[in-house]
Amino acid sequence: MCQSSRVSHPNDDNLIQSTCNKTPHPNLCLQTLNSNPNSKTTDVKGLALIMVDSIKSKSNNTLNKVVQLIIGTDDDKIRFALFTCRDSYTGILMGDVPQATQALKSGNPSYAEEATFDSISQANFCDSIQW
Template structure:
């Protein structure tokens, strides 16, 4: 029996050591992942703001952070699409054509680009996800260009540009 006590004590110490060294503190490591990821984007402060506004971000991996940013694209595009529809009701006839074109472009962002990026990330194909984020930026640029310098959507298009380029930069970490 005396031989058993030192073995039991050794086993207890070994188990405790393994639990302590193999466990992970979630918040500091994951906050560090968000910070490191955002450092590789064109706008660190906005990246941090968008990712930290999602409760899933602290426990997300790069793919999860990419999905969060694609969802931000969808949210911002939806808000802009709603604004465009309101503007179409009250805008002067000279802007109706450009607004209608923007409506189509922002609908494409939601229906095609976000769907493409989301599905590609879920299936593990980051190249197509990057294409979806890049296309969202192209769509906002075409929308802005349709107004020949007098766009009521400049601020919204700038937001879409920022969100799309941040999403694209995060997705590129998966390539």
């Protein structure tokens, strides 16, 4: 008889749902956590670390795309906007993500929340640049 090594608890979905309902973007939270199998077997702190890891991954992907666009354009106005976005995403990766991770690991969720809100502000700033 073959059994899965993953242990699922009846309250897993409830914990994810109730945690995501407390965020500014519950649908995005649910999508992110439900796509990660580790979310089913962790606590609230673990869920927060999964979200921070998702921010890190998406920021890395975006930064790589921005760098590719910088290399591919000669338009000074567009290059300036892209450099600004590059700096924003570098700030997320070098400042906000490590701060949030450390804060969660040391039991200071309010600092983690502050860092994640800053990462949202940085990404929104990049999105708001007039090209």
